[in-house]
Amino acid sequence: MREPVTNASLHPDFIALRHAADSLSEHQQQQISRLLHEHGVAGEYIEYSGHVATIPLADRMDILDIKGVRLLKENGELDEAGMEQQLQDVASQRWQQLLPPLVVVTVGTADFVTVRVPRDALELTWQWCVMAEDGSEFTGECVPASLTEQEAVEIDGEGFSARQLPLWPLQSPELPIGYHRLSWMCEQIDVAINSTLILAPPRCHEPDWAQEGRRLWGFSVQLYTLRSAHNWGIGDLGDLCELIPLAAGQGADFLVLNPLHALDPHAPECCSPYSPSDRRRLNPLYLDLNVAEDFREWRDHRPRDPDDWLTQLDSLRALDTIDYVRVATFKYRALMEMFLYFLEHHISKHTERARCFDDYVARTGESLQAFARFEAERAGQGEVAGDPRFTLYCQWLVEQQLEASQRLALENGMRIGLVRDLAVGGNGGGAEASMSSDLFCQRASIGAPPDPLAPQGQNWGLPPPDPRVGSRQGHQHFIDLLRSNMNHCGALRIDHVMSLMRLWWCPQDSGRGGGAYVHYPVDTLFALLRLESVRNRCLVIGEDLGVVPPEVRGYLDSSAIFSNVLFYFEKYDAFHFKRPEHYAARALAMVANHDVPTLAAWWNCYDLRLRMQLGLITDEQALEEQVLWREGERQQVLNWLGEQWLLPEGWQGDTRLRKFDYELCAAIFRCCARSASQLVSIQLEDLVLLETPVNIPGTSTEYPNWRRRLPIDLQALFSAPSTTHLLGELCRERGQE
16 A cells, blocks of 8 residues: 545546436447447456446546547537547557557467458568567568458458468577567568567576475565664665675575665655656665765865764764655765766776766666656756766666675575565656656556545555557566666565556546556566566566455466465455465565554554554544454464464463563564465564554655664664574574574
8 A cells, every 4th residue: 555645626527527427328338338448447346345346437437538538529518429530540540550569479379470461462472570689580471361360340441351470480499588570561562560579488587496496584674774873864775785694694585675766856755665756767865875986085085074974974873763855965965076076087087987887878778868867957957966977877876786785695695685676656746757758647546446444445646557558669668667677686576566457547636536447468568577587587576465356366376476475464264364384385475564564563553553643543432443353363363373383381371461572473483484485574673573664554744654764773683682583483494494
């Protein structure tokens, strides 16, 4: 769950659409149904209760309006002629496109592609050519009339036929998986169409340990929460490099990180890692400037640090919550000084360091440079940040440090190392959405339909991509997202993996709740995910918590994608916790995560009392009911532990008033460690029995989300006897003594 946003004022078109939806003729209903189908707008879905929910037609028509499909005349009446013309235009565009811009084939599933041919050219000789990435070429020719016909239509008096074109290279070991070029040509009528042909593997990257069934464990880490004597008031990549050997020394094989995406440098108070400015770029605030070469050189060329500098550092380090405005001001001031030093002592002198920077810029391509220009324009002329090279410089530094972190993890024996997290969307005013305004729909927001925790539904304030635009663009943006986020890690967790099949679109200006699911080209997106996973040798974990369509489970299983389960929700029913041997094998099983209470907070009902203070629980009776339900859940946990012979001696009998302690924490760790899931992670917060949450879903300004820091530094945390005891028990259960 993400932070909610408030809907804007009512858009006038929605009023007219609602009136029109109440009095549709049968013909109008058919027209609108066809338009809804063309744009992937669903009519129903399975809700949290398991029942099928019907989406009101007015809500679905709202989504068409948001997508630019005009349904009304100027006088507010339904435009039947206009709708018919739009349907004809869609069909015409599809059939006159003899090859789609992107043809996706999975190895072992087919040896043909669908081509479209004008009816009067069926008897002519056509040629095809596959130009592979490595430069090899495969060619052939055919007479389309001899091919199997899939469908035939007539548009404006012109006939078209869809035929199955056999392509023997698809089954040839000589054509590797990857991005190739497919040409479909007929010299006799001077037609030549080029398309990208993607040959995808049937499964994602499967490391040896996964195929061997090994059971690993690691930590879930909110990087910004880490505390140390050397960071600048926010956990950074230097802290990560300090954590890696400490975690590996205890037997951990991976660290699941929060999204490291770039946030808005001009609004540092907007600090949610799940609402970034650009998911393809990294957040410079995670830089450890102390180890940056230019920082050390710059300091060597100036007088000693002034007292106010050291005072500010001490002040920032002492805070229990991150002051993002002060941290950003402080760090960016230093980065600007470093950049000016870099220009004077490296760029102007064409040093080896300058050449490395130029190579990085050339290698990352136009997408990064466009991001740099966007940030420079926002900074304004005359500012250091107004030079696009400043943004490029920051990205270069943070990529180097992230790469070094993953290298350090592997050197310390971790089988996976870093697990990065890809957020489901970006902020509407951020670089990603602004630079791809044709792809992202700003009049809608990603969210979720109503459920017991959010009766009005959820609105996350993240504009959704338009699937039709994505298809026209060959899904290049999605490919770029995968490539950039699979860099410098051993695995990628995809937040809300259901987005590859569907997203709930909330109208931003409808003046009410509502919304509908919009479907995406699931086969194509999963094929691209598998291809990039294999090419980048990156394991994929799909966050599939909540109501998940069974089709998505099927795609995860067949594509060798790990699911993501959470201890609190792994139950046979609403009450009874699953035995550890019944957990899914190909899964990352988290004891807790950033959206739920810590173990101590959950057991002690601290989270419920806090929600009462914040107004999320409205009255004392509601609080008492939830506390009573929680008492029942706690007893079920004790029963769960008892079935595994793990119940601590002091936790037998009546324990209703007993506070959470290290013995109970160790027992829960041990029971989760027995899980059949190949990956199990625990939070650092649970090692110190911390109660305060890092995030409370459903809040924004009511609680300081994403700001809470760990109470002790990493060295103290890992040297504590309680930590040694907790992790030792966990290791033994995972068979890693």
